[in-house]
Amino acid sequence: MFRGINEINLDAKGRMAIPARYRDLLSDHCAGQLVATIDIQDTCLRIYPLPVWQELESELEALPSTKPGIRRIQRLVLGYASDMEMDSSGRILLPQTLRKYAGLEKKLVLVGQGKKLELWSEEQWNSCLDEAVSGNFELPEEIASISF
Numbered sequence: 274m275f276r277g278i279n280e281i282n283l284d285a286k287g288r289m290a291i292p293a294r295y296r297d298l299l300s301d302h303c304a305g306q307l308v309a310t311i312d313i314q315d316t317c318l319r320i321y322p323l324p325v326w327q328e329l330e331s332e333l334e335a336l337p338s339t340k341p342g343i344r345r346i347q348r349l350v351l352g353y354a355s356d357m358e359m360d361s362s363g364r365i366l367l368p369q370t371l372r373k374y375a376g377l378e379k380k381l382v383l384v385g386q387g388k389k390l391e392l393w394s395e396e397q398w399n400s401c402l403d404e405a406v407s408g409n410f411e412l413p414e415e416i417a418s419i420s421f
Contacts, residue, residue, distance in 0.1 A: 274298065275385030280395070283381055287372055288364045289392075292383065296363045305359030309367065309392070310350050311374050316397050318367075318375050320390040326354070367392075 279292045291299065299305055299322060308326035309318050321329065333351060336343045353374070357365045367377065380395035393401070 274302075274388055275390050276387070277385045279383040279385075281381050281383055283367070283372070283377055283379055286366070287369065288366050289381060289383075291359055291363045291365060293363065295390075296359070299359060307357045307359070307365060308354050309357055309371055310354040311371065312391065313346060313349055315391075315401065316375055316394075318371055318377075318392040319386075320357075320392055321388070323356075325388045330354070 275295065275298075277294075281289055281292065283289050299307070303322035303324055306323040307320055308323060309320045312319050330351065333347050336347065338344045338347060353371065355368045355371060357367070359365055371377075375392065376394045376397060377392070378394060382393045382395055382398040384391040384393065384398075
């Protein structure tokens with residue numbers, strides 16, 4: 274559904290424009306209703322169309338919250354989850370708490386990840402990209418079997 278990298282700007286009110294190539298898709302798939310939350314491994318946000326989020330939310334809620342590690346992830350991912358709606362101009366308003374967590378200021382990078390989007394500050398994205406292309410990480414076994 275979502276692929277590609279988009280450089281976008283955040284305005285002074287905390288709004289960002291969804292790239293035009295995603296707008297119709299989001300309007301058709303979820304009537305422009307989105308949910309954003311934090312990424313628990315990287316300093317970025319994850320943005321989900323509402324139906325995709327509802328599936329993930331159900332899976333997270335079904336896990337046993339008596340286990341501290343699960344409870345911690347539920348607390349963060351569900352606790353930071355924020356409903357958003359695309360306006361008639363294709364913009365969404367990012368809550369201040371999420372902007373603060375991800376260090377989002379003026380320049381942003383929106384990265385398509387299939388059923389979801391990742392939203393990065395340009396600085397954080399460039400750091401992540403530098404690390405990824407440096408080759409200083411171990412290739413996961415699951416990826417090694419895929420021929421690119």
